[in-house]
Amino acid sequence: MNRRDFLTIPNEGTVKPKVVKRNLPIVSASTTGYPRDYVRHSWVLIEDAHAWLVRDALGFYAVDASCSHLGCMIVFDEDSFSCPCHNSIFTTEGTPVSGPARHSLRFLMVDLDDDGKLMIRRDRTVSADDRFIA
Ligand code: FES
Numbered sequence: 053m054n055r056r057d058f059l060t061i062p063n064e065g066t067v068k069p070k071v072v073k074r075n076l077p078i079v080s081a082s083t084t085g086y087p088r089d090y091v092r093h094s095w096v097l098i099e100d101a102h103a104w105l106v107r108d109a110l111g112f113y114a115v116d117a118s119c120s121h122l123g124c125m126i127v128f129d130e131d132s133f134s135c136p137c138h139n140s141i142f143t144t145e146g147t148p149v150s151g152p153a154r155h156s157l158r159f160l161m162v163d164l165d166d167d168g169k170l171m172i173r174r175d176r177t178v179s180a181d182d183r184f185i186a
Contacts, residue, residue: 081174092108097117097128115157121152133146160172
């Protein structure tokens with residue numbers, strides 16, 4: 053059997069390599085503005101980072117806006133997160149309480165970039181009670 057015979061299946065044509073797609077993060081880091089730009093108890097959707105940036109009494113944290121069920125964008129509803137696709141509800145700590153989602157939301161690292169602006173790192177997760185103090 054020569055190489056051509058090996059790569060050819062009778063009546064099927066040439067064998068093609070299988071392409072595997074991977075889900076990559078939307079961005080690894082996204083700059084969002086200076087800490088002074090955010091008042092306490094604010095919830096702001098940072099679309100570039102696909103995350104909610106929150107400033108509470110203790111500091112900053114970021115919640116991945118991707119629902120843990122199938123990835124739709126979650127919305128913040130004063131005391132919970134909800135997903136409009138299949139109606140999953142999450143506590144503000146990211147725990148699913150109703151709907152088809154079984155996994156918690158991801159909390160993303162908040163840091164400062166070289167210019168002193170807040171930066172959300174999609175490639176680094178933290179626990180729900182971690183705060184970035186700036
Ligand atoms: S994608 Fe959010 S509940 Fe299904």
